[in-house]
Amino acid sequence: MIEVSNIEKSFDGTPVLKGISCVFETGKCNLLLGGSGTGKSVLLQCIVGLMKPDIGSITFDGTIYTNSKVDIRQEIRRKIGMLFQGSALFDSMTVAQNVEFPLQMLTPEMTPEERRDRVEFCLKRVGLENAGNKMPAEISGGMKKRVGIARAIAPQCTYLFCDEPNSGLDPATSIKIDQLIHEITHEYDITTVIVTHDMNSVIEIGEHIIFLHQGKKLWDGTKEEILNATVPELRDFIFSSSLVRAAKRIDDETEGGIAAFAEEGDAGAGI
Ligand SMILES: Nc1ncnc2c1ncn2[C@@H]1O[C@H](COP(=O)(O)OP(=O)(O)OP(=O)(O)O)[C@@H](O)[C@H]1O
Numbered sequence: 001m002i003e004v005s006n007i008e009k010s011f012d013g014t015p016v017l018k019g020i021s022c023v024f025e026t027g028k029c030n031l032l033l034g035g036s037g038t039g040k041s042v043l044l045q046c047i048v049g050l051m052k053p054d055i056g057s058i059t060f061d062g063t064i065y066t067n068s069k070v071d072i073r074q075e076i077r078r079k080i081g082m083l084f085q086g087s088a089l090f091d092s093m094t095v096a097q098n099v100e101f102p103l104q105m106l107t108p109e110m111t112p113e114e115r116r117d118r119v120e121f122c123l124k125r126v127g128l129e130n131a132g133n134k135m136p137a138e139i140s141g142g143m144k145k146r147v148g149i150a151r152a153i154a155p156q157c158t159y160l161f162c163d164e165p166n167s168g169l170d171p172a173t174s175i176k177i178d179q180l181i182h183e184i185t186h187e188y189d190i191t192t193v194i195v196t197h198d199m200n201s202v203i204e205i206g207e208h209i210i211f212l213h214q215g216k217k218l219w220d221g222t223k224e225e226i227l228n229a230t231v232p233e234l235r236d237f238i239f240s241s242s243l244v245r246a247a248k249r250i251d252d253e254t255e256g257g258i259a260a261f262a263e264e265g266d267a268g269a270g271i
């Protein structure tokens with residue numbers, strides 16, 4: 001579990017995060033939802049330690065991360081896997097070398113054979129067992145995301161952060177990536193935080209959703225609760241999509257409609 005307590009962050013006197021407190025639950029897909037410029041990426045960067053908050057604290061499973069000693073921070077960082085927006089693969093390395101990279105950085109005690117086995121396992125887990133020798137330029141956007149996920153989980157992360165994992169993907173591929181992240185989260189009991197503005201992801205995998213608006217947390221809850229939330233800013237955000245308006249209609253007309261809606265969208269495995 002990750003606990004964020006009263007985080008504030010300003011740039012040149014302009015407040016971006018205005019006292020955010022929230023909890024990211026273990027073994028769940030926690031979604032950071034909000035419109036453009038609301039501070040989602042800044043909050044994510046504060047949590048993973050790429051940016052320092054002005055005020056507030058962040059705790060990983062009871063260990064305080066903010067302002068801790070370097071060795072404590074490094075220990076927590078070793079447990080963090082990150083799927084970057086746009087995948088951020090190294091173009092000059094093969095798929096397998098990309099996945100092996102964090103193992104070389106973070107787990108020097110592993111032998112080359114152990115690293116090879118781990119890479120093979122992770123690529124198989126994301127459905128890319130035959131793609132290890134390919135270069136990033138030779139694979140599709142959806143496959144790149146899968147490689148990014150394999151790379152993030154390779155060092156057996158406890159915490160997985162995904163910044164806009166669906167950006168640039170078609171809706172069907174997006175759902176498959178969402179489902180893969182969801183499966184991995186449950187399989188390894190990871191605390192997963194996904195930054196998104198995609199309502200499809202909310203309906204598909206939103207087990208715990210935190211809604212940010214203008215640097216403040218205005219609401220948190222589940223995908224079952226979100227369609228009936230009364231916060232005006234959240235309602236404006238979610239019902240700007242006609243897909244969600246349709247989902248809401250189904251929810252109103254049928255008992256448990258939203259769950260049925262999500263199941264209808266199940267697109268199976270593989271890309
Ligand atoms: N390094 C920085 N220096 C100055 N201002 C910044 C910096 N990083 C972010 N900001 C500002 O903070 C605000 C929130 O930015 P952030 O990137 O967190 O938005 P976001 O919610 O992730 O939006 P999007 O959905 O478009 O990615 C913006 O006004 C942005 O200009």
Ligand SMILES: [Mg+2]
Binds near residue numbers: 042
């Ligand atoms: Mg962002």
